[in-house]
Amino acid sequence: MKTRDEVRVLFKEKMVPLTHQRLAVYEELCGRRDHPSAETLHVSLKKAYPSLSLATVYKTLQTLHELGMIARVDSPAAQARFDAIVETHHHAVCSACGRIEDLFDPRLDRLAAPRAKGFVVTGHSVHFHGLCAKCAKARRTIPH
Amino acid sequence: MKTRDEVRVLFKEKMVPLTHQRLAVYEELCGRRDHPSAETLHVSLKKAYPSLSLATVYKTLQTLHELGMIARVDSPAAQARFDAIVETHHHAVCSACGRIEDLFDPRLDRLAAPRAKGFVVTGHSVHFHGLCAKCAKARRTIPH
DNA sequence: ATACTTGCAAAACATTTGCAGCCGC
DNA sequence: GCGGCTGCAAATGTTTTGCAAGTAT
Numbered sequence: 001m002k003t004r005d006e007v008r009v010l011f012k013e014k015m016v017p018l019t020h021q022r023l024a025v026y027e028e029l030c031g032r033r034d035h036p037s038a039e040t041l042h043v044s045l046k047k048a049y050p051s052l053s054l055a056t057v058y059k060t061l062q063t064l065h066e067l068g069m070i071a072r073v074d075s076p077a078a079q080a081r082f083d084a085i086v087e088t089h090h091h092a093v094c095s096a097c098g099r100i101e102d103l104f105d106p107r108l109d110r111l112a113a114p115r116a117k118g119f120v121v122t123g124h125s126v127h128f129h130g131l132c133a134k135c136a137k138a139r140r141t142i143p144h
Numbered sequence: 145m146k147t148r149d150e151v152r153v154l155f156k157e158k159m160v161p162l163t164h165q166r167l168a169v170y171e172e173l174c175g176r177r178d179h180p181s182a183e184t185l186h187v188s189l190k191k192a193y194p195s196l197s198l199a200t201v202y203k204t205l206q207t208l209h210e211l212g213m214i215a216r217v218d219s220p221a222a223q224a225r226f227d228a229i230v231e232t233h234h235h236a237v238c239s240a241c242g243r244i245e246d247l248f249d250p251r252l253d254r255l256a257a258p259r260a261k262g263f264v265v266t267g268h269s270v271h272f273h274g275l276c277a278k279c280a281k282a283r284r285t286i287p288h
Numbered sequence: 289a290t291a292c293t294t295g296c297a298a299a300a301c302a303t304t305t306g307c308a309g310c311c312g313c
Numbered sequence: 314g315c316g317g318c319t320g321c322a323a324a325t326g327t328t329t330t331g332c333a334a335g336t337a338t
Contacts, residue, residue: 017312017317026228035225035235035244039302053320058303060318061226073225073235073244079327081179081217082205084170091179091217092263100179100217103258111270114247118277119236126255126270133262161292161337183327197295202328223302293336300329310319 002030002069014067024049025060026069035073090125094132096139101132146174146213158211168193169204170213179217234269238276240283245276 002010007026011018028045029036036044042057064070081100090103103126113121131139146154151170155162172189173180180188186201208214225244234247247270257265275283 019312019318021319029226030228033246035227037223037225037302039223041226051320055304055321056319061224065226068230069228071227071230073227079181079183080205081181082173082185082209083179083215083217084174084213086212086215090258092258092260092265094263095266101260101263102177103260105256105258107256112249112251114234114236114249114272116236116245116247116277118280119238119245119272119274120280121236121272121274122239123274124270124272126268128258128263128265128268130263130265130267133260136262136264163293163337165294181327195295198327199296199329200294203293289338291337294334296332296334298330300327302325302327304325305323307321308319310317311315312318313315 007069010067010069016063016067021049021052021056022060022063024052025057026064029064029070088123090127092128092130092132094135095129096131096135099132099134103128151213154211154213160207160211165193165196165200166204166207168196169201170208173208173214232267234271236272236274236276238279239273240275240279243276243278247272 004023004027007023008018011022024045025041028041038054038057038061041061042052042054045052045057061070065072083102085102088109090105090108092101092103093099094101108126111124111126113124130136148167148171151167152162155166168189169185172185182198182201182205185205186196186198189196189201205214209216227246229246232253234249234252236245236247237243238245252270255268255270257268274280
């Protein structure tokens with residue numbers, strides 16, 4: 001969690017205007033640990049900022065994400081993707097093209113269950129993210 | 145990958161009618177390793193089954209998933225969820241209520257990168273799934 | 289025969305976009 | 314003042330649903 005002044009500096013560094021809405025969204029998100037959706041944030045913020053629109057929340061979340069100030073939990077793909085292999089395995093997801101590769105590695109299958117109080121673990125999955133061979137090559141060939 | 149007869153037995157065991165469409169969706173999914181979306185599967189299947197509707201593909205994928213014959217990759221939540229903590233950490237996701245808890249465990253941060261040919265890893269995340277304390281308790285109190 | 293499924297179309301969501309007017313810097 | 318942001322509304326894209334007609338067992 002950053003102080004309001006640290007946030008101000010971050011925005012100035014990146015040459016991105018800091019508006020009331022952006023500050024409000026960021027502070028609301030910092031104030032909760034339940035990983036809210038855009039919709040949920042919007043509902044909460046409406047109380048203090050009745051004119052705030054849902055579209056602005058979406059745009060702001062995207063901006064904050066690009067600034068590296070917030071993270072998205074889970075899937076980089078909005079759309080569900082399916083797999084005929086139900087046995088335990090893991091995935092490498094390409095951030096550039098969305099390609100998903102299977103990984104079979106017994107070491108990844110044997111991770112210790114978390115010591116979260118009361119959470120009953122039935123399984124786990126590991127996602128590596130990065131660039132697939134094709135996209136990594138393309139990026140080396142044509143930088144920027 | 146299961147043979148057509150094994151699939152037939154599986155459906156019979158579960159008392160679920162096996163239709164041409166279901167067999168087609170399952171065999172198409174088994175035949176590819178690119179983790180297609182419902183839409184992608186529908187496009188491919190249209191060639192052989194022009195009358196197959198997208199809604200049926202969705203319903204079939206749901207059915208196959210409930211039978212444990214296929215897996216969904218990634219997020220159990222369709223909707224994006226956000227996190228103000230950008231430092232490396234991991235998550236426990238409740239399958240019942242969707243609650244997402246943070247996990248901080250340095251052992252999970254130091255996983256070996258996959259030996260997939262050419263994949264450039266920039267990071268990884270671990271999701272444990274199961275039941276949160278609340279849902280686990282509810283299920284013990286009122287079984288079924 | 290009959291219960292369950294399919295296909296169609298429409299609805300329900302989640303998210304993005306275009307644009308006029310407003311606001312931070 | 315100016316460029317970028319906001320809010321509105323409409324568009325887009327994905328997934329779900331209701332229902333009449335068809336089909337597997």
